[in-house]
Each structure stands twice: as C-alpha cells, then as structure tokens.
Amino acid sequence: MTTIDCRNLACPAPVITVKKALEEQTELRVLLDDGAPRENVTRFARNRGCQVSEERDGTGWALTIVSSGEPAQKAATTAVTGERVLLITSDRLGDGPEELGRLLMKNFIHTLLETSELPARMLFLNTGVFLTTEGSDALEALEKLGGMGVEILSCGLCLDFFKLKDKLRAGGTTNMLTIAESLLSAGQAIRL
Structure with missing residues (x-):
C-alpha cells in the first residue's frame, strides 16, 4: 500500500x-x-x-x-445542451475578507484544471479582469485552460476603466454585445 x-x-x-x-x-x-x-x-x-x-x-x-477498483460513478448531472459559460465579475470569491476571497478565487481557477468538464468560455468583467492581467496569481492556470480549449475573454471597457488594457496577459478582449450573446445562448451560465 x-x-x-x-x-x-x-x-x-x-x-x-x-x-x-x-x-x-x-x-x-x-x-x-x-x-x-x-x-x-x-x-x-x-x-x-x-x-x-x-x-x-x-x-x-x-x-x-x-476503492473497489472500478471507476467511480459520476454524480447525476442535468443534461446541458449548448456551451457552459463562466461569468467572473470579481477578483474574489464570496463575501468574506478580501484576502480570503482572492485566495478562494485563485484556488477555484487552479482547481478547474483538475475537473473532467471544462467551461467553453470564461468571461471576466469588472474587477474580474484583474485575474487576466499582469501580476495575477491565476495567470498560469488561465493560460493552461486556454491551451485546453477554454476561451478566456476580458471586457475591453473594464480593462480601459482600470487602465489595464496593455497589461492583459491571458486570453483576449471582448465587448458587451459578445458577452450578452454568449450568456443568452449558453446552455449553462454560471456567475461567480
């Protein structure tokens, strides 16, 4: 053993x-x-x-x-038709202390690399764009997710607002029309 x-x-x-x-x-x-x-x-x-x-x-x-030696049964899931989209509107997860929230978000993004089902697209808005820009602890994981086929998109207006457009390091920029269409056509949209 x-x-x-x-x-x-x-x-x-x-x-x-x-x-x-x-x-x-x-x-x-x-x-x-x-x-x-x-x-x-x-x-x-x-x-x-x-x-x-x-x-x-x-x-x-x-x-x-x-273990029994047999593959574990997957939990029952609702059938999703269409893409799974994650909407990330903050650089933190939850409502507790900022430091804990940032740690939880970093761990969530890194843990996505270990899941069997990935989102088709991750949309970053508001302070969520801090995760895709220079200095973010999540960049390595986001780059790996991008390499695994997950589309990483940051709101261009948000990047401009925070003066981060030239510091974008993961994925590309997008606009509100693309974000709205992506969310409305998604089989499953999850907001973090």
Missing part, C-alpha cells in the same frame, strides 16, 4: 493528490492535518464509493482509503 503525505498542503491540494493517486491505485494510506483536510479527503473518497478508515497519527490523521 502506498503512503501519501498530504500534511501541510493548502486546499485543494490534498483532495487533488488523492484523486490522482486513486486513478492509479485501489488502496492508499494518506497522512493529513486535522480539520478541513481530513474532512475534505474523507468526504471526497466516500462520495466516490471508497471505504475510509481513520486513525490518529500524532497531531494529524492517517486515512486508509480502499
């Missing part, structure tokens, strides 16, 4: 690490910090039909995860 040390890893790294390992192995021992990392990995594994046993390991936990 392989042991994976996920201690001291920030969210969502422990779950992503375990997900990748379970794609190749049916039995794992995972070392985790107490709290959210243990809870998130346990929930992830159980939601995929794995058996999970936990034992205290010093200040953290050791989880033994055993």
